[in-house]
Structure formats: C-alpha cells, structure tokens
Amino acid sequence: MANRLPIFAVIAAVILMLLYSAIFVVNAKQQAIVLRFGEIVDVKTEPGIYFKAPFGFLDADNVQMIDKRVLRFDLDDIRVQVSGGKFYDVDAFMAYRISDARRFRQAVSGDISLAEARLRTRFDAALRRVYGLRGFESALSEERASMMREVRDQLRPDATSLGLEIEDVRIRRTDLTQDVSQQTFERMSAERLAEAERLRARGREAAQRIQARADREVVETVAEARKESEILRGEGEAERNAAFANAFQRDPEFFEFYRSMNAYTEALQDTGTTMVLSPDSEFFRFFRSAKGGAAPTPTPATAQ
Helix, strand or coil: CCHHHHHHHHHHHHHHHHEEEEEEEEEECCEEEECCCCEEEEEEECCCEEECCCCCCHHEEEEEEEECCEEEEEEEEEEEEEECEEEEEEEEEEEEEEEEHHHHHHHHCCCHHHHHHHHHHHHHHHHHHHHHHCCCCCCCCHHHHHHHHHHHHHHHHHHHHCEEEEEEEEEEEEEECCCHHHHHHHHHHHHHHHHHHHHHHHHHHHHHHHHHHHHHHHHHHHHHHHHHHHHHEEEEHHCCCCHHHHHHHHEEEEEEEHHHHHHHHHCCCCCCCCCCCCCHHHHHHHHHCCCCCCCCCCCCCCCC
C-alpha cells in the first residue's frame, strides 16, 4: 500500500491540473467567448464558474475574456465646418459597451483597439455631418443636446455591426478657431455695447418720466398748500378783525391803549432801525397821558 502512495499522488496532481485547466471564472465585469479550433462554441455573459476542454492545446478550447462594462472612447480634437463656412474645434467622446460578444469577435477578433479605430472614422464623419447641417450659433445654443443625440443615432447602426452598443455621445467642448473667435468677440462686443446703450436710453427716458411726474406732483402739492394757507390766513384775519371789533366795542380807550402798546413793542424792538420822532408826536401820546390825551398847546409869549 505504501508503494502506491506516490502513484496516487501523481494521479491526484494530474486530476487537479486537468481541473485547473478546464475551469475558468467569469466575473461581473466580464463575458467570455469559448473557442474550439478557432470557432465560437459558446458565450458566457453571466458571472460564474465554467468548464472547457483542459489545456487548450492544439487550439482545442480557448477562452477569450471580453469586457462587459461601459467603456469610453475620446475622439481627438477635430476641426469641423458649419453651414455658414465657419470652423469649430470640437472635443467629443462616446460611451459604449460590447453588447454582442459573438459579433464583436467575428467583426474585429475581439480587439477593442481595432473596434475603436473603426468607430473613430465613423464618429468623426457623424460629427462633421451634424455640424455641417447647422449654422454658426447652433453648437452654442440649446440645440447642442439634439446634436449629440443625432450623432449617437448615426453611430448606432455601425456600432451594432461591430457588436457594440452606443450608450451616449457627449460634445465636451466646442471652441471657435482663433480667427472666428476674434470676429465673434468683436461682433458680440458690438452687440453688447448696443444693448447697453439701449438700456441706458430706456433708463434716461424712465428717469425723465419720473422726474416730470415728481415735478408735477410738487407743483400741485405746493399750489394746494398755498390755496389752503390763503384760506386759513383769510379765516384767521377775519377772526382777528372780529376780535378787534369786539374789543373796540367793549372798551374803545383800552383798545387804543392796547394797540399802541403793541405798536411800541414792534417799533422799538432791537431791529437796528433808528427812529427820530418828536416827543409831541401822536405816536407817543400815551407817554404823555395814561388816556392818550392831546399834546399841550404851547403858551404864547407875553408882550413887554
């Protein structure tokens, strides 16, 4: 029994080697193409452990792993011409995935670089067609989204023939060429200046309207205030005259005395005015007598 152990060990090792070479694992990011003598015999798209003929010698069974993730292909900057004759520098990329591994193997031998080389030409042509049908401002407007969808739709039939599916196309950057950029800058600058001047003119017009309305309101308000003040002044003077008349009727002598006192107050206050009056003046009659009597008659000189 002991002499057979090496034999068992060798047999076990051979079995393990056969199993190891006959097993292949497909993870979630991959799909596998099983080839037998160069022909596709099976495609494994689900993750798991699978079996094939061991060792793959004489091209019996071989497994080619194909990426199942969404891949990105960036197109080098290209210069495209729009319908008006202007040129753009366009930077775009597309997202795709290998949707049909069998066709992908048959079309490009499962070589991603070869598939992308074919897509590059078609991608370039699709972009030129889409830009060529549009004017100068389209790529810088809301039409940009529809342009990307149009490029994607044009690429899909060609991609399908390669076993690929185009998920999305994005135009990452669209720049004007140097000469067009300068012309556009000058044109946009002129448009902005014209727009600014229009806005300033509207502002001045609005300011004039507001100023005229404010001036009219001021004039109307002042006129109304003057009207009310004249009315109030007239009413006040009427009341004052009525009060004077009433006071005069009650005591004419006291009324005259009161008016004279007020006249003294107003005339003799510190106004800087110099008054030269005779002491016998009627203005000072209450200085001579409490009742405001007339000035004494000078006594004629006696003849000698």
